[in-house]
Amino acid sequence: MSLTNATPEAAAKAAKSASHILATLPASARNDALTAIHAALSDAKDEILHANARDLELARKAAADGQLKDSLVSRLDLGKKGKWEDMLKGILDVRDLPDPVGKITLRTRLDDGLLLERVTAPIGVLLIIFEARPEVIANIASLAIKSGNAAILKGGKESTESFVAISRTISAALAGTKVPNGAVQLVTTRDAIAGLLDQDRHIDLVIPRGSNELVRYIKTNTKIPVLGHADGICHSYLTADVDEKTAVDVVVDSKTSYPAACNSLETLLVQDKALNTVFPAVADALLAKGVELRCDGPSKAALSGKQGNIVDVKQEDYDTEHLSLTLSIKTVSSLEEAVEHINEHGSHHTDTILTSDKELAERFMDAVDSAGVYWNASSRFADGMRYGFGTEVGISTNKIHARGPVGLEGLMIYKYKIRGQGHVTSVYGEGEGQRRFKHETLRLEDGH
CATH class of the missing domain: 3.40.605.10 (Aldehyde Dehydrogenase; Chain A, domain 1)
Structure with a gap:
């Protein structure tokens, strides 16, 4: 060097x-x-x-x-x-x-x-x-x-x-x-x-x-x-049927373990059926960690009477990489609405779903157009060392x-190597007397 x-x-x-x-x-x-x-x-x-x-x-x-x-x-x-x-x-x-x-x-x-x-x-x-x-x-x-x-x-x-x-x-x-x-x-x-x-x-x-x-x-x-990537606008879709402890642990880790990281959670999408079930516990845990919750109307109403930094969300917040203890929150009615929001407002970095429904999780991971899609796991796992790559360039x-x-x-990219014995292209073709390629797939060998 x-x-x-x-x-x-x-x-x-x-x-x-x-x-x-x-x-x-x-x-x-x-x-x-x-x-x-x-x-x-x-x-x-x-x-x-x-x-x-x-x-x-x-x-x-x-x-x-x-x-x-x-x-x-x-x-x-x-x-x-x-x-x-x-x-x-x-x-x-x-x-x-x-x-x-x-x-x-x-x-x-x-x-x-x-x-x-x-x-x-x-x-x-x-x-x-x-x-x-x-x-x-x-x-x-x-x-x-x-x-x-x-x-x-x-x-x-x-x-x-x-x-x-x-x-x-x-x-x-x-x-x-x-x-x-x-x-x-x-x-x-x-x-x-x-x-x-x-x-x-x-x-x-x-x-x-x-x-x-x-x-x-x-x-x-x-x-x-x-x-590379320009933004890390990561989402989590919180459904009503997820285990409460799982939801709290994953969301808190995603948002607070290192807020300045590009794989930190920036927007929480809450299923409307979860507003009065699992969401309040998640919000309590976030508020206890000093997170500012920028809520839409339904999610703010669900937190009525709670103490903490709860403010009205602005539309531009959904397109913002906060990189701080700030979380945008939006209420959605279905998986399809959550996916549509992520594909429109996300940065194709890492997005997660919190649910007990395996079929729903698989549909989410197939439909979201991001480099990383997770089920019941923190967005902070988007990291070369955690993937076993040793480290990463980005x-x-x-x-x-x-x-x-x-x-x-x-x-890495690749190159093609051909080893021949004086072979020329002019003898190959479909005409009379010409040779045909064999194109025989061979077993890959270990080593170089």
Whole structure:
């Protein structure tokens, strides 16, 4: 890894060159690099957290002055309970996953002595532009190296001290490995984003990690494919027949365990039959956690006389990613109405249903057009580490090759290999005397 103030074109060219070397390294060399990164970060914990504290001090002042969102400050805090440990664990989890490079996914005998194989291959060069989250550097570096992809990272100014400290640590660790220096770069040049987004000849995929404003800016200012999501407007549909404890536990976890996360619950859809049964208990639990409930008429009436922060919802609230202890609530009469609302107002991220009816749950999960659809489970499970991916580069709501939490598999494409013995196309056809293809499907073999 290198800290670079090179021009965007120079950085992109260096990454492309390094990607060709990285893609051919054996799995053992890539795994050794992750072991070295983990050890170096563990040893440098105090130094990195001190750097992060300096970023936090400035960020809190900026938030107090209205120059920075509180949700960004929360995401910046690397010392938050469990975050440092999760970052380090993610590196080892990725290291210990099977090698994703060179896996055979299709084998066909086209003819005698003519074999076609489809094998997994790295995408090439990834550009990751992120705000606030300093752990992204370790996450991306681990996934990129394991998957054989080069990566260019550009962080926001609010996390400068943190990502410089982390990058220097990773750079020193990689110096003793076979991973080329240009394979993972942290660009420190100011105002480099526009220039990097122009490098479609050398950069193969952009992954934004940050606000919807950042993601929308990137999507409208580059020819490079973009993987990611602009918003995390997650819903839960609360039905009347769900077990009360299940409903309370799941909704409270979805909303309050980390309100600034993109997989946090933002809108609760309440079946009208649940307004006077399970909903009041759910509302009580949320109010006890300090959640502001923005209610429509029927749901507010069902909470009449309750103490807490209960206000009238506005229509725009249903299209808002609050990223705070604020929850929009809407009453619906049926599954169909709930699904229609989610597909119209949601962000295709993660949506859940709370019900005891298996058939209803399956209909919901089939009908909702989102990357993640859950039954009686918290929306906070939308996470690469919780899915067993080790960690993730982000969550994709796009309808491309990768959707949902994107781990190693989402950073792979494929190539076709043909092994022949002097075969030529001119002898094949339907005419007299021409050869016919066999197109015989063969069993996939383990290994490369």
